[in-house]
Amino acid sequence: MSEPRVRAEETGTRPLRARRALLRRLADVVSLPASRINVFERSVVGDLLVDVLRTAATDERRRVAERLAPLGELPDALKRLLLRDEPEVARPLLEECAALSDADLIGCARDAGLEHRLMMAARRGLSEVVAEALFNWAEEAVIAAVLRNDTARLPQSAVESVIALSRNAPALCALILRRPELRPSGAYVMFWWCGAEERRIILQRFAVSREVMQSSVEDVFALAAEEGWSDPVARKALQFIERRQRNRAAVAKSPYADLEAAVAAAGAGGLTRELVAEIGYLSGIKPLTSAKIMGDAGGEPLAILCKATGLARRDLAALWRAMRRPETTADGAEHPDWRRVQIIYEMLAVDRAQTVLRYWNWSLSSALTPTLLRAIREGEEALIDEYSAPERAALLALAENFGR
Incomplete structure (x- = not known):
């Protein structure tokens, strides 16, 4: 059938009224239950509705989106059009529509803008793959919205990317600490750039005991000793687990009688590079770890x-x-930094403090290889072993020391 001709004086309200009515009717048909319309019929109606929507006013498109949002099934072309529309049009679907797949959301995140990604970040039940896709843009506002979304699920790769970003985006530290997906390895490395309150939370939540590990591998220490501690992998792992923290062998080589004597010398004459290294050796940690601690x-x-x-x-x-470091303020009161450090000292159990210290030492020194040092200096994250927690931690914690 040929299209009817319309006289110039008839191009006013009557055709627009018809179009609005057509939009409503087509939206109603698309919304019919499966018992009334099959998937192929729905798809054809959806194609026609897309063609009409493309020239509709924003308010009309928004009303159609609101009409379709509660549906559990939508034609693909219709979803693509509405999701990439103006934020006010896409909002009902992004916030409520259960018919959207992960592929629909990822496509929208890729082709639309920041406002769309912000709405998507707050979507209920956000999946791991969509959350990871949203993090790829490294937009702090979007990442913060995902972290605030208690119904979102985060993969560990996304958590690690947030930890890395938090070094230059301090506001993310408190948000990632709320997440159940965060693990001690990430918390311990974040500690270096977190604020005082976040540091306290990390120590309260993640300073774990090694008692179970110690009881489980107690007999392995004797086996390793029989082998002369020749296996470097077993030696490093057992050094992390063992109960004794101080290095007895270092005392025999030290110019100081013990760790307390070295500390007394530092208190009397100040710290030097040599004294920082010596305190590290006597404490059972590497000089690099000791220097990082003393310079914090x-x-x-x-x-x-x-x-x-x-x-x-x-x-x-x-x-x-x-x-x-000051112990008092100008008016003679106890300095808040010194008070905070004393509180941390009192609140921590010895075993839990050892866990944190040994993880730092493990990640900051034992994982260092020429390849990792090159990665730290040049910012080449692809050079590190993606499965090595200490390498990733060292890359993050030491990057600032190498000018990154």
């Missing part, structure tokens, strides 16, 4: 070192002075 602006790692090694509060105070 917040001071909490110092409390962890002292508690893990059995140093007394007077030794903590000596090291605090050696680091040239």
Whole structure:
């Protein structure tokens, strides 16, 4: 049938009224239950509705989107059109529509804009694959919205990407700490750039005991000793698990009688590079780990070192002075930084402090290889072993030390 001719004076309200009515009727047909319309019929109606919608006003498109949002099934072409429309049109579908697949959402995230991704981030029941896709844009506002979404599920790869981004986006630290997907390895490396409150939360939540590990591998220490500790992989793992923190062998080679004597020397004369390294050796950690602890602006790692090694509060105070950190304010009151460090020292159990300290030492030093050092210096994350937690931790924690 040929299209009817329309005189110029008839191009006013009558055809527009017809179009609006047509939009409503087609939307009604698409919304019919499966008992009334089959999938092929729905698809044909959807194609026709898409053609009419493309020239409809924004308000009309929005009303159609609101009409279709409650449906459990929608024609693909119709979904694609509405999801990529203006944010106010796409909103009902992005926030409510159960007919959207992960592929629909990822396609929208790719082809639409920031506002669409923000709406998608707050969507109930957001899946792991969609969350990871949203994180690919590294948009802080979108990532924050996903982290606030308690119904979203995050894969570990997405959690790791947020941890890396949080180094330059401090607001993300508190949000990722709320997530049940965060693991101790991520929390321990985040500790280095978190604020005081986030550090306290990390220590309360993630400073775990090694008691179960110790009881499970107790007989393995004797086996490793019989082999002369020749297996480096077993040796590093057992060093992490063992109960003793201080390095007894280092005392025999040290110019100081024990760790307390080295700390007293630091308190009296200040810290030097050699003394920082010596305190590290006596504490059972590498000089790099010791230097990272002594150079930390917040001071909490110092409390962890002292508690893990059995140093007394007077030794903590000596090291605090050696680091040239204030104990009092200008009006004579106790300095808040010094008070906070003492609280951390008191709240931590020795075993839990050792877990944190040993994880830092494991990740900051034992994982360092020429390849990893190159990755840290050049920012080449592809060079690291994707399955190695300590390598990933070292890359993040030490990047600032190499000018990244």
